[in-house]
Amino acid sequence: MDRKKSVNPDLIKEREKCTFNTLELTHLLDGSATKTEERHSREKFFLEDPELQSNVPLEYLSHKEKYEDAVRKACIIFRKVQELQNQGKGGMDNFREILGGQLGSAILKDGNPLTLHYVMFIPTLMGQGTFDQQAEWIQRAWNCDIIGTYAQTELGHGTFIRGLETTATYDPATEEFVLHSPTLTSYKWWPGGLGHSANYAVVVAQLYTKGTCHGIHPFIVQLRDEETHEPLPGIKIGEIGCKLGMNSTNNGYLGFDNVRIPRINMLMKNSQVLPDGTYVKSPSSKLTYGTMIFVRVVIVQDAAHYLRKAVTIATRYSAVRHQSQIKPDAPEPQIIDFVTQQYKLFPHIATYFAFQYSASWLWDIYNNVTNELESGQLESLPELHAIACCLKAVSSADAAQGVEICRLACGGHGYMTSSNLPSTYGLVTAMCTYEGENTVLLLQTSRFLIKSWQNRNKLDKLATVAYLGRKMSKSNPFEKSVEWIIHALQQTAASKIELANNRINARVRNGKSYEDAWNETSIELVAAAEAHCRCFIVTTFYNTVNGLNVSKELKTVLVQLLNLYGVYTALRLTGDLFRFTNITGQDVETLQDWLEELLALIRPNAVGIVDSFDIRDEVLGSTLGAYDGNVYERLYEEASKSPLNSEPVNKSFKSYLKPFMKSNL
Numbered sequence: 029m030d031r032k033k034s035v036n037p038d039l040i041k042e043r044e045k046c047t048f049n050t051l052e053l054t055h056l057l058d059g060s061a062t063k064t065e066e067r068h069s070r071e072k073f074f075l076e077d078p079e080l081q082s083n084v085p086l087e088y089l090s091h092k093e094k095y096e097d098a099v100r101k102a103c104i105i106f107r108k109v110q111e112l113q114n115q116g117k118g119g120m121d122n123f124r125e126i127l128g129g130q131l132g133s134a135i136l137k138d139g140n141p142l143t144l145h146y147v148m149f150i151p152t153l154m155g156q157g158t159f160d161q162q163a164e165w166i167q168r169a170w171n172c173d174i175i176g177t178y179a180q181t182e183l184g185h186g187t188f189i190r191g192l193e194t195t196a197t198y199d200p201a202t203e204e205f206v207l208h209s210p211t212l213t214s215y216k217w218w219p220g221g222l223g224h225s226a227n228y229a230v231v232v233a234q235l236y237t238k239g240t241c242h243g244i245h246p247f248i249v250q251l252r253d254e255e256t257h258e259p260l261p262g263i264k265i266g267e268i269g270c271k272l273g274m275n276s277t278n279n280g281y282l283g284f285d286n287v288r289i290p291r292i293n294m295l296m297k298n299s300q301v302l303p304d305g306t307y308v309k310s311p312s313s314k315l316t317y318g319t320m321i322f323v324r325v326v327i328v329q330d331a332a333h334y335l336r337k338a339v340t341i342a343t344r345y346s347a348v349r350h351q352s353q354i355k356p357d358a359p360e361p362q363i364i365d366f367v368t369q370q371y372k373l374f375p376h377i378a379t380y381f382a383f384q385y386s387a388s389w390l391w392d393i394y395n396n397v398t399n400e401l402e403s404g405q406l407e408s409l410p411e412l413h414a415i416a417c418c419l420k421a422v423s424s425a426d427a428a429q430g431v432e433i434c435r436l437a438c439g440g441h442g443y444m445t446s447s448n449l450p451s452t453y454g455l456v457t458a459m460c461t462y463e464g465e466n467t468v469l470l471l472q473t474s475r476f477l478i479k480s481w482q483n484r485n486k487l488d489k490l491a492t493v494a495y496l497g498r499k500m501s502k503s504n505p506f507e508k509s510v511e512w513i514i515h516a517l518q519q520t521a522a523s524k525i526e527l528a529n530n531r532i533n534a535r536v537r538n539g540k541s542y543e544d545a546w547n548e549t550s551i552e553l554v555a556a557a558e559a560h561c562r563c564f565i566v567t568t569f570y571n572t573v574n575g576l577n578v579s580k581e582l583k584t585v586l587v588q589l590l591n592l593y594g595v596y597t598a599l600r601l602t603g604d605l606f607r608f609t610n611i612t613g614q615d616v617e618t619l620q621d622w623l624e625e626l627l628a629l630i631r632p633n634a635v636g637i638v639d640s641f642d643i644r645d646e647v648l649g650s651t652l653g654a655y656d657g658n659v660y661e662r663l664y665e666e667a668s669k670s671p672l673n674s675e676p677v678n679k680s681f682k683s684y685l686k687p688f689m690k691s692n693l
């Protein structure tokens with residue numbers, strides 16, 4: 029971070045007030061001082077590369093130019109990643125940062141056309157391919173001799189993947205599969221990089237052999253000539269057009285007209301088609317869905333990273349922006365001194381920590397369960413699926429809302445693209461839809477919760493739902509503590525699950541089918557899954573902070589953030605607490621007082637906390653959030669980049685305005 033330039037005096041004062049060592053927190057969040065150093069050197073390596081600089085702000089480029097610039101940069105980025113990997117530097121961290129919201133979105137502000145190659149194509153080859161298939165494909169993919177994507181969603185179906193229409197029909201005479209798109213709605217639609225970047229794809233299609241449909245399976249399909257990049261015969265391919273955000277990701281469409289691929293291109297780790305067409309079943313049909321779990325897991329971390337960028341921008345801006353008056357005749361205060369402003373910002377700072385700790389927990393569990401699956405143990409898969417679904421849903425939804433609140437907290441200047449908040453919102457809100465639409469994912473979690481509730485006496489091995497098996501008391505006396513909040517959230521989640529279960533049963537007793545009863549109860553089921561997830565996030569935050577070995581000063585701040593997240597969550601669910609715990613109106617006032625106390629306690633450290641995130645100015649990419657706080661100079665400088673300002677009079681004056689003004693005389 030360049031700290032030499034003149035820094036806004038308000039930010040200097042804020043930094044002097046900070047009561048803890050910001051570097052200690054930076055190291056804690058990175059994992060260690062060495063990890064921080066590695067990150068700095070990685071950032072320098074990428075961000076100071078002259079080939080990765082942009083002269084013209086992205087917004088002023090056409091759709092085509094944006095794509096072409098993104099491909100150019102993506103190639104440079106991944107050449108550099110390969111360089112680092114070859115030097116044995118960084119491993120997985122390089123991918124995490126360059127593909128995710130931290131470093132990746134600094135260089136490719138509106139998405140990376142090669143992300144899917146790394147985040148879904150290679151992981152699917154690894155997770156679904158046999159050893160032979162891995163040997164054949166992974167090295168080529170890894171070297172980027174081929175570029176792939178993950179083509180699952182179709183025009184007609186994204187959520188209900190059992191309803192996909194693309195067919196892969198086995199022909200034993202030639203030992204080939206014939207891929208076909210029988211309808212317009214069966215065209216693949218959405219895959220990142222599919223439009224013009226990828227030449228291969230993992231295509232998810234309905235497998236037919238010996239006249240029987242065996243459901244959806246993944247196939248490796250070549251789409252374009254490896255030399256000329258021309259689409260292969262029978263392949264109809266293109267880009268789907270402009271979107272709310274992510275306009276450089278080259279999302280594409282794809283149709284097949286009886287395209288033949290060799291038998292060995294079906295990914296056969298879990299189920300196989302033998303040369304004579306005999307189908308060998310997978311130990312679990314859900315193993316085909318493995319890549320989706322992986323991506324949901326990494327999205328939680330990504331959502332946290334985008335949120336911390338947004339709160340850094342809005343908090344620094346709020347410290348340098350002066351507006352209005354709190355007392356007559358007093359100077360205009362920093363807007364961060366308005367308690368409503370603190371309420372907009374600080375709970376989202378705390379939320380970042382909450383998501384970060386849940387994301388780390390989830391990543392570890394994901395790796396454990398993946399190892400178990402490798403050795404044929406499938407027992408933990410449903411719990412992993414359930415917790416990954418709700419964490420992906422809640423973290424993406426809250427991060428999107430948090431980014432939008434940060435934008436609003438920056439007033440008019442937050443609406444400028446140069447604040448980087450609109451584009452960050454575009455990237456984050458997409459997460460609510462991709463990799464499983466959030467409502468749908470919460471319903472997946474509630475499926476697991478209902479089953480867990482029905483088996484609540486046998487839950488000892490299931491960590492995330494263990495509380496359902498404990499006797500909980502509605503009369504647990506109120507205390508101003510996170511322990512009480514966790515207990516209240518458990519009570520709430522358990523009661524909501526129980527109620528939803530009872531409502532389904534009642535509907536079934538009244539003659540409804542289980543499926544209709546489920547649909548009629550689905551508002552409550554979603555609410556139950558959300559309550560369960562929020563309870564999990566607070567509990568994980570609590571367990572993590574309690575287990576940390578840090579200085580007293582830093583611990584104090586982390587406990588304040590934990591308390592703030594807890595009380596903020598509890599107050600968002602006040603109605604539920606009245607229904608399911610013995611809380612009184614007086615207790616809610618106590619919680620409200622506590623929230624306000626915490627905002628005041630966090631206020632002197634707010635800038636220090638976001639400084640500890642140690643996000644370089646280039647990564648923030650914001651006129652409002654830079655370390656030096658020179659907001660107005662940056663806004664003015666950015667305005668000068670508008671192509672309209674390159675000439676004093678635009679030609680439209682002569683063509684339209686002047687004749688129009690004259691004709692009005």
Ligand SMILES: CCCCCCCCCCCCCCCCCCCCCCCC(=O)SCCNC(=O)CCNC(=O)[C@H](O)C(C)(C)COP(=O)(O)OP(=O)(O)OC[C@H]1O[C@@H](n2cnc3c(N)ncnc32)[C@H](O)[C@@H]1OP(=O)(O)O
Binds near residue numbers: 123125181318326
């Ligand atoms: C060396 C290699 C280098 C590579 C390194 C890479 C490193 C990366 C680092 C990280 C970088 C961080 C950056 C992140 C950036 C992320 C950017 C990503 C961009 C992504 C773009 C998005 C891509 C996509 O959107 S792809 C398409 C995704 N599509 C979906 O998600 C579809 C959603 N629908 C479904 O999942 C299903 O259809 C579902 C679940 C809704 C219903 O399925 P189905 O009808 O079959 O099931 P049910 O009948 O409802 O249930 C049956 C049963 O199965 C259980 N189940 C369902 N799903 C799963 C699962 N996934 N796993 C396990 N079990 C599952 C379900 O619960 C039921 O169980 P029961 O017991 O019967 O109740």
Ligand SMILES: Cc1cc2nc3c(=O)[nH]c(=O)nc-3n(C[C@H](O)[C@H](O)[C@H](O)COP(=O)(O)OP(=O)(O)OC[C@H]3O[C@@H](n4cnc5c(N)ncnc54)[C@H](O)[C@@H]3O)c2cc1C
Binds near residue numbers: 178187218279458465
């Ligand atoms: C930016 C972006 C990138 C993407 N990248 C890829 C990619 O690389 N590869 C790929 O294959 N796909 C990709 N997708 C597709 C994405 O995975 C799907 O859009 C997503 O899974 C949602 O499916 P859908 O669009 O069919 O929504 P729908 O299912 O049609 O959702 C519409 C509404 O219906 C509701 N709904 C649907 N089913 C149910 C249900 N069972 N119960 C209750 N409500 C329901 C939803 O809650 C939602 O409100 C991408 C999408 C986006 C936006």
